Amino acid sequence: MRSYRSYLLGRLPSALLVLLLASVLIFAILRLVPGDPAVTLAGPDASPETVAALRERLGLDGSPPAQYAAWLGSLVTGDLGPSYVVGGEVADLIGDGLGATAELTLGALLLTVLLGGALGILGATARRGWVRAAVRAFTTGALSVPPFVTGVLLVLLFSVTLGVLPPGGRVALLDAPDLGVQYLLLPALCLALPSAAVLGRYLGDGIERALTEDHVRTAVAAGIAPGRLLRRHVLPGALPPVVTLLGMQTGHLLGGAVLVEAIFAWPGLGQLAEQALTRRDYPVVQDLLLLLVAVFVLVQLLTDLAYAWLDPRIRGE
Amino acid sequence: MTASAGTPVDTSASTPGPAAASAPAPRPAAGRRRSPYRAALSTPRGAAGLALTCLVVLAGVLAPLLTGHDPTGQSGQGLLAPGAPGHPLGTDDLGRDLLSRVLYGIRADLGVIAVAVPLGAALGCLCALLAAVHPAADTAVQRAFDLVLAFPGLILALAVTAVLGPGRLPVILVVALAEIPVFGRQLRAGILVQRGREYVTAARVGGTSPARLLTRHVLPNAADPLVVQFAVSLTVAVFLEGAMSFLGVGVRPPEPTLGNVLGQAMPYLDRSPHLAAGPLTAVTLLVLGLSLLADALNRETRR
Numbered sequence: 001m002r003s004y005r006s007y008l009l010g011r012l013p014s015a016l017l018v019l020l021l022a023s024v025l026i027f028a029i030l031r032l033v034p035g036d037p038a039v040t041l042a043g044p045d046a047s048p049e050t051v052a053a054l055r056e057r058l059g060l061d062g063s064p065p066a067q068y069a070a071w072l073g074s075l076v077t078g079d080l081g082p083s084y085v086v087g088g089e090v091a092d093l094i095g096d097g098l099g100a101t102a103e104l105t106l107g108a109l110l111l112t113v114l115l116g117g118a119l120g121i122l123g124a125t126a127r128r129g130w131v132r133a134a135v136r137a138f139t140t141g142a143l144s145v146p147p148f149v150t151g152v153l154l155v156l157l158f159s160v161t162l163g164v165l166p167p168g169g170r171v172a173l174l175d176a177p178d179l180g181v182q183y184l185l186l187p188a189l190c191l192a193l194p195s196a197a198v199l200g201r202y203l204g205d206g207i208e209r210a211l212t213e214d215h216v217r218t219a220v221a222a223g224i225a226p227g228r229l230l231r232r233h234v235l236p237g238a239l240p241p242v243v244t245l246l247g248m249q250t251g252h253l254l255g256g257a258v259l260v261e262a263i264f265a266w267p268g269l270g271q272l273a274e275q276a277l278t279r280r281d282y283p284v285v286q287d288l289l290l291l292l293v294a295v296f297v298l299v300q301l302l303t304d305l306a307y308a309w310l311d312p313r314i315r316g317e
Numbered sequence: 318m319t320a321s322a323g324t325p326v327d328t329s330a331s332t333p334g335p336a337a338a339s340a341p342a343p344r345p346a347a348g349r350r351r352s353p354y355r356a357a358l359s360t361p362r363g364a365a366g367l368a369l370t371c372l373v374v375l376a377g378v379l380a381p382l383l384t385g386h387d388p389t390g391q392s393g394q395g396l397l398a399p400g401a402p403g404h405p406l407g408t409d410d411l412g413r414d415l416l417s418r419v420l421y422g423i424r425a426d427l428g429v430i431a432v433a434v435p436l437g438a439a440l441g442c443l444c445a446l447l448a449a450v451h452p453a454a455d456t457a458v459q460r461a462f463d464l465v466l467a468f469p470g471l472i473l474a475l476a477v478t479a480v481l482g483p484g485r486l487p488v489i490l491v492v493a494l495a496e497i498p499v500f501g502r503q504l505r506a507g508i509l510v511q512r513g514r515e516y517v518t519a520a521r522v523g524g525t526s527p528a529r530l531l532t533r534h535v536l537p538n539a540a541d542p543l544v545v546q547f548a549v550s551l552t553v554a555v556f557l558e559g560a561m562s563f564l565g566v567g568v569r570p571p572e573p574t575l576g577n578v579l580g581q582a583m584p585y586l587d588r589s590p591h592l593a594a595g596p597l598t599a600v601t602l603l604v605l606g607l608s609l610l611a612d613a614l615n616r617e618t619r620r
Binding site: 149155 | 460463464467468469470471475476478479480552555556560563564566576580582583586587590593597600601604605607608612
């Protein structure tokens, strides 16, 4: 059995290695793109001198290893340089998008916990059979239907039919909380539904398992009130795997945010990636891809660490 | 995306008894193995899933017989309501027949899925077999899987289209690439579990060659989770195709796919919600059918 610290030290290098490999891969595939970005950017009528000047300004005149090193250097210093087409500094663009995406992801995470918790507890403890069946049907539906379908359905229901929520766009939550929440609700719900369904199922299964354990049955026999039974005896045993699952789902939420942003015109990193890709703005694409992968790897690492923290047996493997 | 929790890997249920170790003839074993799939298809869940899937697949395959309209032909009458003469589902903003766009959209999706998922599954299984040969290969394959898995599905789609641009081929490539580590890990785990079992040890002691051990004993018993995974991956493929269309990096318009027909309905949701009805129904039925199938297979094979 290893200590927690040695487990941590063992996991870090492999996460860093994955990140490093991913950076090489991203750098390499963007160099595989046919056509010279400087030529494309300068336009068809540009003189060779203009193209050469542009190439130098964009840092495309060095050898590939030198360009790669310069890129890594820029990532360390945070000075990411100008974007080709979208306009402005890459760091500013990514900063703005990151704020919006973080808001959406955190909103969805909150909804996942609330909705998933409610579904799990309701599905496992409801007295009436039809309630359990309804919860099961709802989670099956939410799990199998893709987000772009739920997104369209949510807009049809809440924006077109009921007219209570806007169908897309964003007002920053910090600027105008009351208005911001209205814009945030639909995209966050669309993003959260599959994760909430997964969470609800795991939690429900965990609670059902915990209910059959001896110490819980003893507590039932002792006549402890249902609410207290759930809080003090059932949930503590059912929660640890759910916490791990939540970590994994956070990674999925980040990936899914890219799609949900496109559906609801939410100006986050996904929208920025879409713009940068369609306009072939490679500095933005390159930094953005690495950032998304880095966040995803970090979330996975934190999940592993949380799991090892909760369940010491894992560290020995 | 939905694959993560739906099908936890558990191959323990498909253990043959001690009899299998000494069974000389593979035939009866093969007959016995086939049954969980049949049993799965005869449960209400499996039968409903199969029926829904077949319905949508048939609609796509028979598209040219079911509609006389060209899915990209513009009639000049835009946004006709459903039930208009000659256009049962109405027309879209450019006056194209919606029924034919949905049917040909299913067809396009099937075309992508039918190539991409088997390709990804085959490559993934090949990687797992490679990993089973030597510990060094195992490490290399594991790291490669980690690398691909570091790109969540849609980020991978963005990376691939950054190089190839939008189109049908990138969609196929993204789906296949995303499935490789999924199948690879599944099979690798299955092989490791089976290798540790007594019947394999018994066969090895009996002098079975490593190759025969793998193909005759280990692989057949590690296959069940792969069948379930295949059904799950089909839904993931529908999801990826649609998502890529929504992001503007999927199959190029005007060719219809389920994703881009639905995506093109988005700006008209408030005035003409009927544009979304056809693709919504088709995607939902297809995905629900495949999910039910996966669920039924999962229950029966883990029994």
